[in-house]
Amino acid sequence: MKKILALIFSALIPVLCNTAYASNTSEEGIKTEEKTMNMDGKKLVVFFSHTGENYNVGYIEKGNTHIVADMIADATGADIFEIVPEKGYPKSYNECIEIAKKELQANARPAVKGDVKIEDYDVIFIGYPQWWGEPPMCVYTFIEKHDWNGKTVIPFVTHEGSGMGGTDRKIAAECKGANTLTGKGLAIQGKVAQENQASAKKSVEKWLEGLGMKKDK
Ligand SMILES: Cc1cc2nc3c(=O)[nH]c(=O)nc-3n(C[C@H](O)[C@H](O)[C@H](O)COP(=O)(O)O)c2cc1C
Numbered sequence: 001m002k003k004i005l006a007l008i009f010s011a012l013i014p015v016l017c018n019t020a021y022a023s024n025t026s027e028e029g030i031k032t033e034e035k036t037m038n039m040d041g042k043k044l045v046v047f048f049s050h051t052g053e054n055y056n057v058g059y060i061e062k063g064n065t066h067i068v069a070d071m072i073a074d075a076t077g078a079d080i081f082e083i084v085p086e087k088g089y090p091k092s093y094n095e096c097i098e099i100a101k102k103e104l105q106a107n108a109r110p111a112v113k114g115d116v117k118i119e120d121y122d123v124i125f126i127g128y129p130q131w132w133g134e135p136p137m138c139v140y141t142f143i144e145k146h147d148w149n150g151k152t153v154i155p156f157v158t159h160e161g162s163g164m165g166g167t168d169r170k171i172a173a174e175c176k177g178a179n180t181l182t183g184k185g186l187a188i189q190g191k192v193a194q195e196n197q198a199s200a201k202k203s204v205e206k207w208l209e210g211l212g213m214k215k216d217k
Helices: 002-017 030-036 064-076 091-107 137-144 166-175 190-195 197-210
Strands: 043-046 050-055 059-062 079-083 121-129 152-159 186-189
Touching: 002 186, 030 091, 043 064, 043 137, 050 091, 059 137, 064 079, 064 152, 064 186, 064 190, 064 197, 091 137, 121 137, 152 190, 186 197, 190 197
Parallel strands: 043 079, 043 121, 121 152, 152 186
Antiparallel strands: 050 059
């Protein structure tokens, strides 16, 4: 099933968006990056997540990425901030796809509500759903509002077959001056996050353990 979905998304991308993405992130250089990364200090989880109609898990009140974001915050004692676009994405899946496609094609930066002082944090997890090899454009809006110099950035994603799909490299390029974990970010299938939370929690905890993270509070 996972493979079929990945194939569907892969086939749709060039048609819909005239763009392409890698289905797997490169593991190259991870060790070097890991050695220089500071995993200590004050932590923040920033995420975007869509609620409403999800093609694989029906109508959801709490987004898949939101569920994983809460798990990470709980396990690490991090503060949490939700990126909320001023003009929310439609609840209808097809309408959401339409808007997302237009935003991607225009490389748009949709306005977002509120803000958080990332200056106060050392380690920032950034989570989002995989949208055709990119984070939703509102994630870039948030990133571009801030100075990332010296921060440790850790991407995580929920998806339905594409995994991280190279989005961690895009986050790394966007968070200028930050030390961004690439090749080792967390990718959890949305359906698992939504419907098998015990399994998702295990994956989150194992991943955090691999990063040498302990609960702070
Ligand atoms: C606009 C849009 C594009 C998507 N593109 C992909 C994709 O390319 N690959 C994939 O695996 N899943 C894709 N999905 C599925 C979402 O990544 C998946 O359902 C995710 O868990 C949703 O997270 P959320 O509930 O936090 O928004 C897409 C979903 C939407 C709405």
